[in-house]
Amino acid sequence: MRTYLHDVAGETVTIHVPQNADDLAQFTQWAREASRRGPIALDTETSGLDIFADHYRLRTVQFGDRSDAWVIHWERGGLFQSVARLALENIRRFLIHNAPFDWLVLDRHAGVSVESLAPRTTDTRIKATLLDPRQPQEGGLGTALKPLCGYYVDPSAPDTQGDLTSVFRGLGFTKATGFARIDLEHPTYNLYAGLDVIYTARLDPILTNQLAHVGVRDALAEYEHELARICTIMQRRGLVLDEEFTRELDATLAEEASNYAEKAARYGVESVNSTRQIAEALTGMGELLTERTGAGAVKVDKAVLLALADRDLQWQRLGARTPNPLAEAVLHAKRSGKWRTTYAQTFLETVDADGRVHPFINTLAARTGRMSVTRPAVQTLPSSDQMIRRCLLADPGHVMVSTDFQAVEMRVLAALAGVKRMIEGFLAGEDIHAFTARLVKGDGATPKDRKIFKGAGFGKVYGGGISTISRQTGAPEDEIARAVAAYDRLYPEIKRASSRWQREARGSGMVYISATGRRLPLDRDRSYAVVNYACQSAARDLLGQAMLNAEEAGILDAMRLPIHDEILASVPKGEAQEYAREFERCMTMDLYGVPITAEAEIGGRSWGSLYGADF
DNA sequence: GTAATCACG
DNA sequence: ACGTACGTGATTACT
Numbered sequence: 002m003r004t005y006l007h008d009v010a011g012e013t014v015t016i017h018v019p020q021n022a023d024d025l026a027q028f029t030q031w032a033r034e035a036s037r038r039g040p041i042a043l044d045t046e047t048s049g050l051d052i053f054a055d056h057y058r059l060r061t062v063q064f065g066d067r068s069d070a071w072v073i074h075w076e077r078g079g080l081f082q083s084v085a086r087l088a089l090e091n092i093r094r095f096l097i098h099n100a101p102f103d104w105l106v107l108d109r110h111a112g113v114s115v116e117s118l119a120p121r122t123t124d125t126r127i128k129a130t131l132l133d134p135r136q137p138q139e140g141g142l143g144t145a146l147k148p149l150c151g152y153y154v155d156p157s158a159p160d161t162q163g164d165l166t167s168v169f170r171g172l173g174f175t176k177a178t179g180f181a182r183i184d185l186e187h188p189t190y191n192l193y194a195g196l197d198v199i200y201t202a203r204l205d206p207i208l209t210n211q212l213a214h215v216g217v218r219d220a221l222a223e224y225e226h227e228l229a230r231i232c233t234i235m236q237r238r239g240l241v242l243d244e245e246f247t248r249e250l251d252a253t254l255a256e257e258a259s260n261y262a263e264k265a266a267r268y269g270v271e272s273v274n275s276t277r278q279i280a281e282a283l284t285g286m287g288e289l290l291t292e293r294t295g296a297g298a299v300k301v302d303k304a305v306l307l308a309l310a311d312r313d314l315q316w317q318r319l320g321a322r323t324p325n326p327l328a329e330a331v332l333h334a335k336r337s338g339k340w341r342t343t344y345a346q347t348f349l350e351t352v353d354a355d356g357r358v359h360p361f362i363n364t365l366a367a368r369t370g371r372m373s374v375t376r377p378a379v380q381t382l383p384s385s386d387q388m389i390r391r392c393l394l395a396d397p398g399h400v401m402v403s404t405d406f407q408a409v410e411m412r413v414l415a416a417l418a419g420v421k422r423m424i425e426g427f428l429a430g431e432d433i434h435a436f437t438a439r440l441v442k443g444d445g446a447t448p449k450d451r452k453i454f455k456g457a458g459f460g461k462v463y464g465g466g467i468s469t470i471s472r473q474t475g476a477p478e479d480e481i482a483r484a485v486a487a488y489d490r491l492y493p494e495i496k497r498a499s500s501r502w503q504r505e506a507r508g509s510g511m512v513y514i515s516a517t518g519r520r521l522p523l524d525r526d527r528s529y530a531v532v533n534y535a536c537q538s539a540a541r542d543l544l545g546q547a548m549l550n551a552e553e554a555g556i557l558d559a560m561r562l563p564i565h566d567e568i569l570a571s572v573p574k575g576e577a578q579e580y581a582r583e584f585e586r587c588m589t590m591d592l593y594g595v596p597i598t599a600e601a602e603i604g605g606r607s608w609g610s611l612y613g614a615d616f
Numbered sequence: 617g618t619a620a621t622c623a624c625g
Numbered sequence: 626a627c628g629t630a631c632g633t634g635a636t637t638a639c640t
Contacts, residue, residue: 274637276620294620302621339622343635367632371625378634381624389623410625410631465630473630526629533631537625565625565632 002027005192009199010155016070016195018186025084028064028071032088035066040094040123040205042066042198045075045106046190048181052105053239053353059110060185064088065198072194074185075111082111089113093121096205098146098197100124101233101362108237115237119230125149125201127225128208130365131217135522139368150200153207158200161193221518225365228545231552232362232372235560239359240379240571241394242352243607247345250388254341261334268327273334276301282327283309306332314475315385344389347377358393362563364545369538370519372563380564384612391609395571401604402559402577403611404584406566408433409543409597410462410536416595417516417535418498422491427595434458441487452476457484461495462536464529495532502531516592517542540566543590543597550587556580569608577603 003018019025035041042065048058060076062085073085089111097103100122104115126144135141142148150158168189169179183190212222265273268282280290280299288309292300304314309328311319316332351358358377366373374380382389395401406412411433415423426436434455438446441454456474459465460481467485471478489496506513506523513521513531515538523531544563551560551568559580562569568588572580581601588599604611 272638274621276638278638296619298620300620335622339636342637343623347635366634369632371632373633375634378623381622381634383623384625385623460630463630463632464628466628469630529629530631537632540625567625 003186003191005188005195007192007196009158009196009203012068014068014070014196014199016072016192016199018072018074018191018195019081019084022080025073025080028073029084029087031069031071032064032092035064035069036092036094039066040096040202041092042070042096042202042205043089043092043103043122044097044194044198044201045103046180046194047106047110049177051351052102052109053351053357053359055354057110058181059106060180061191061194062089062107062111063194063198064092065195065202067199067202070195070198072191076185086111086113089118095122096201097122097124098201098204099126099144101229101236101364104230104233105237115230115233119226119233122226123205124226124229125204125208127229127365128205128212128222131222131225131520132208132211132215133520133522134365134368134370136368139524141522146197146200146204150204153211154200154203159193159196161197165189165193215520216518217520218518224517224545224549227549228364231548231557231560232364232563234557235562236359236362238558238561239353239357240561240608241396242348242356242358243392243394244349244352244356247348247392250392251341251345251349254337254345258334258337258341261330261337264330265327265334268330270327270331273331273338279306279327279331283325286325286327288325288328303332303335340383340389344377344382345392348392351376360562367537367541368521369534370515370541371537371565372541374562379562382608387607387609387612389609390612391607393608394606395604395608398574399571400574400577400606401608401611402570402572402581402584402601403604404568404570404581404588404599404601406540406543406588407598407600409540409566411458412595412597413536413539413543413592414462414495414532416592417539418494418532419593420492420494424595437488437491440491441484453480453484454488456481457488460485461488461492461532463533464527499529499532502535503528506531515539515542539592543592544568544588546590547588547599551584554583554587556583556587 002020002024005016006013019028044063045059046061051057062073062075064071074081075085104118107113108115129144129149133141137143142152147160166176169176174182262273270278270282279301290299292305294300306328309325310332311322311324313319348358360374360379361376363373412427415427426433435451437454438450442450453476456470460470467478467482471481502513511523511525513523513534515521519538521534521538551557559570559572560568561571568584581603585599585601590597602611
């Protein structure tokens with residue numbers, strides 16, 4: 002047995018690294034007794050983050066409590082694996098920091114399923130996020146193990162990830178290659194692998210006390226654990242990639258980007274992504290660039306370039322001026338380049354041997370609790386054109402079904418703020434923006450009026466001002482000003498709720514408590530954002546509830562992605578109607594007397610089929 | 617590492 | 626006192 006001693010919060014802890022059968026027998030004995038005393042912290046070290054890649058390796062599995070850690074070298078095979086697997090199967094409760102990652106690793110590489118592990122897991126990252134969801138950039142601690150332990154467990158806790166990166170460099174590895182190549186017996190590697198479970202074991206009871214202290218209900222944490230499990234199962238399934246189509250698209254976009262970059266080069270722009278070069282060249286052509294960025298640089302974003310190219314925000318010809326050929330070339334080159342590198346190439350880089358991509362779903366990403374999806378970021382694929390979504394397919398014999406909540410944030414606003422006339426509109430089954438336009442303008446209200454009041458409504462939810470709403474909608478400021486004034490007269494409860502929520506937050510450490518008991522810290526200088534936080538957060542929890550409903554209804558296997566107000570699913574072609582109705586049922590609910598409704602759309606084999614012509 | 621930009625709800 | 630568009634992820638240029 003190799004052992005390492007370390008000081009954690011003034012106490013000496015021991016990291017055990019079994020080397021032979023006797024050592025492993027000691028581990029089994031310890032695990033049996035420790036599991037009787039309480040939960041066991043669990044972690045893994047692997048070759049990297051690409052769990053679904055061919056060459057991926059599980060290297061060690063670590064178990065620990067507050068004073069002892071055991072680093073089991075899974076990679077050595079044989080008895081090491083059988084002993085670790087036995088522990089994974091028999092330990093009653095686990096503590097894991099960021100459990101979805103380890104669940105997937107152990108599911109795929111240790112033969113212990115997500116379904117078996119998840120019900121026995123407490124995720125300390127979920128608890129920490131419920132305590133304070135802010136990321137470090139927003140003034141929070143963040144939810145990485147290191148800063149949490151530095152704050153709650155031991156101020157002298159080492160930066161195990163960061164220090165390991167230095168070790169990797171010293172050995173001639175990079176951060177990316179080090180985890181795969183470092184010697185399994187390296188002392189620092191084993192010490193830190195062990196320390197992480199000891200810190201997790203010590204962090205959990207502290208977080209539990211803190212959550213109880215600020216009054217977060219256990220039920221909220223349990224709900225988040227269920228969602229984490231469901232989303233991990235979705236990630237394990239992944240989506241089929243049309244590899245042939247994607248490769249062709251990659252080539253087409255590459256050629257398009259290169260052609261337009263060549264055109265831009267004729268005007269002296271060497272790199273179409275350099276705003277400085279573009280601004281200089283355009284100025285040299287006699288264009289007047291008046292807009293500035295926050296930091297004071299000349300602004301040459303898409304909106305500026307579209308105007309110079311005589312196009313509206315949908316790229317339609319305006320006929321207002323002679324199109325500037327450089328602006329035109331840069332717009333096209335940048336779009337092709339971005340769509341290629343951010344989407345097509347990431348699909349090809351992340352696809353597994355079975356032709357599927359497995360995007361990471363972070364169930365608690367935003368301050369409001371909203372989920373995010375990364376690698377690839379499939380929540381943000383272009384929707385103006387179907388070509389990128391066309392790369393992703395339903396399973397063989399399946400079609401895509403997308404079910405959306407209808408105007409969910411407006412319904413949530415009506416429910417939470419008790420907006421009387423808005424609730425009447427929803428109860429009457431009205432399109433809320435057309436309803437508002439009619440209340441103000443009478444039966445003669447036009448689709449253009451609807452658009453104006455839709456803008457005013459979003460302005461209310463987001464906290465926007467007249468000039469911003471005007472810019473976003475393209476409508477003149479005086480018209481927007483009148484619409485916003487009418488909005489306030491019609492729905493006075495919104496302003497009152499905003500003031501009330503801001504006052505309540507000021508009285509409790511600048512934290513607004515959401516409808517589901519979520520703690521949402523407000524920034525002192527923009528407390529108006531509370532209206533958005535309240536709506537966005539409650540809408541997220543309605544989607545979460547819909548996902549739990551879907552599992553209950555037996556259609557978890559069909560779910561593929563959560564997209565804020567939408568559930569994307571792959572369903573057997575012959576039963577698409579039945580599945581569509583079932584998803585609508587799962588997403589239909591009542592929020593304080595306001596109906597929350599959903600509408601399913603049945604597509605073809607590709608996701609792109611829901612965005613234009615059918616495939 | 618920061619700023620700018622652009623993709624989504 | 627007044628008014629403020631909200632929330633993400635990813636890439637590229639540049640210091």
